[in-house]
Amino acid sequence: MAAFASRRLARWIPGLLRNLTRRRLRRWIESVHDVQSMQEVVEFYMNRSIRTTTWGLSQDGLEKFQPGKAHVFVSNHRDIVMDPAFTNLLLHRAGFSTLQIGVGDNLLKKPFVADLMRLNKSFIVHRSLKGRELLLALQLLSEYIHHCVEDSENVWIAQREGRAKDGIDRTDPALVKMLAMGKRKLPLYESLAGLHIVPVAISYEFDPCDEFKARELHEVRTTGSFTRTAAGDLRHIAAGMTRFKGRVHVAFGEELRCENEDAEAVAAAVDRQIIRNYRLYETNYRALEILLDEGELNSPALRQAAAGRNVDIRSRDLFDRRLARVEGELRKLYLFGYANPVISRYECEAGAN
Known part of the structure; x- marks a missing residue:
């Protein structure tokens, strides 16, 4: 956060800047009493991030949507925090309800982080569970997502676990199956149709974590594995917030026509929209x-x-x-x-x- 305030000062006077940032955060946190006030704080920092770390944020496709009708936005995933944050801000600016955001449990190792995420309308996607516990958690997650849409709450969820570190956007069919679990008595296509799924393609002219991602891929190729750490995740989050991104574009696709019982075919339909709508830059x-x-x-x-x-x-x-x-x-x-x-x-x- 200190580096977000001023990267140059963070190098010159790190101790003083940390103290000043701590005081500023305390003042902001004292003003947070509910979800609304929390999102006002987030909006302030998002607008600042756009001014200082981008050449501009743009969108297309939002004009197609009707106020009051909720959607599940299935997005490609390039940045841990900024993908849903940019999408959320654009929806808010256009007068739509803000998002319920799916967050992996690997990012919530510290209780205070989990509390802050929930204040920002986030829900936990459990990935570390196994067997029956995982199945029950996925069932509950799907039921919650269906409840959100029925309650006119928009939902954001990544198309697969983890970011696309190699730049290849592919939807995991397991995600499609999970989304359908909330209405298990219905055919898959009918359950999905009730979620009004919209594929979303977010593109960054410059990926703020490009070197991190290349290093992780290199480690996997040379050693066969990569060990994630909480400190590493936080470093990637900070880089995504503070490093330069160039132009950022969010493309909202067409509501998915769910007419297929095959989860892989549904995932492929999401992929086609994301790939075609992804804005390609000079980079x-x-x-x-x-x-x-x-x-x-x-x-x-x-x-x-x-x-x-x-x-x-x-x-x-x-x-x-x-x-x-x-x-x-x-x-x-x-x-x-x-x-x-x-x-x-x-x-x-x-x-x-």
């Missing part, structure tokens, strides 16, 4: 161009896509400067993290033809 095309030039990819169609873009000089130059700081062993993974959304778009469109 995505620049990464693809470099991979093609270095022989990591060999595709005339992808080269044509990269060559046919209108080059954004500002974005390209900043991307090149950031790439120059990336360690050699992480470079390829870093580039694919940005290039994969273009590759996914090409594959999606090729499959439709």
Whole structure:
């Protein structure tokens, strides 16, 4: 939080800045008495984050929705906190009810964090349970999500467990099955239809955790595993809040037409909307161009896509400067993290033809 207030001062006078930040937080927390007052605090910091860490926040698709009709927004997942936060802010600005947000229990190791999440209309998605306990927790979760929608409360949930560290957005069919569990007596498609599911694609011109993600993927590839820690999660949360993101765009898709009993087919329908609606930036095309030039990819169609873009000089130059700081062993993974959304778009469109 001190770094969020001022990254430069956090380097020069960290102790003093921490004390000042602690006092400011205490004043803010004293003003929080309920969900409404908590969300006012969050809105203040979100507006500040947009001013200081982005080149702008935009959206498309919200004009299609009717006030008073709730939806389950199934989103791709790039940042732990900022994905639902940006989506929530855009809904609020457009006059829609704010979100009930699904949060993994791995982020709630400290009780005070869990309490703050609940104050911000978050509910816990249990991932650490096993066997019958997990089944019962998923049943309860699904029933709660159905209750929210019936009570005109919008819901946000990620399309799969964990962020898409490689830039490939894929919906887990297990999520689809969980969403349907709340109305087990109904066919899957009918249960899902009652949730008014809307796929959401959020894109960051610059991923604030791009190096972290490349390092994690590298560790998995070289050692076979990656050990998550509470401290690491908090570091990623802080980076997502404080580091530069360039332009951020949230695309709200069409309400899903649930006519299929196959969870994998439903997941694929969500994926198609997310991939097609995902806003591609110069950073995505620049990464693809470099991979093609270095022989990591060999595709005339992808080269044509990269060559046919209108080059954004500002974005390209900043991307090149950031790439120059990336360690050699992480470079390829870093580039694919940005290039994969273009590759996914090409594959999606090729499959439709």
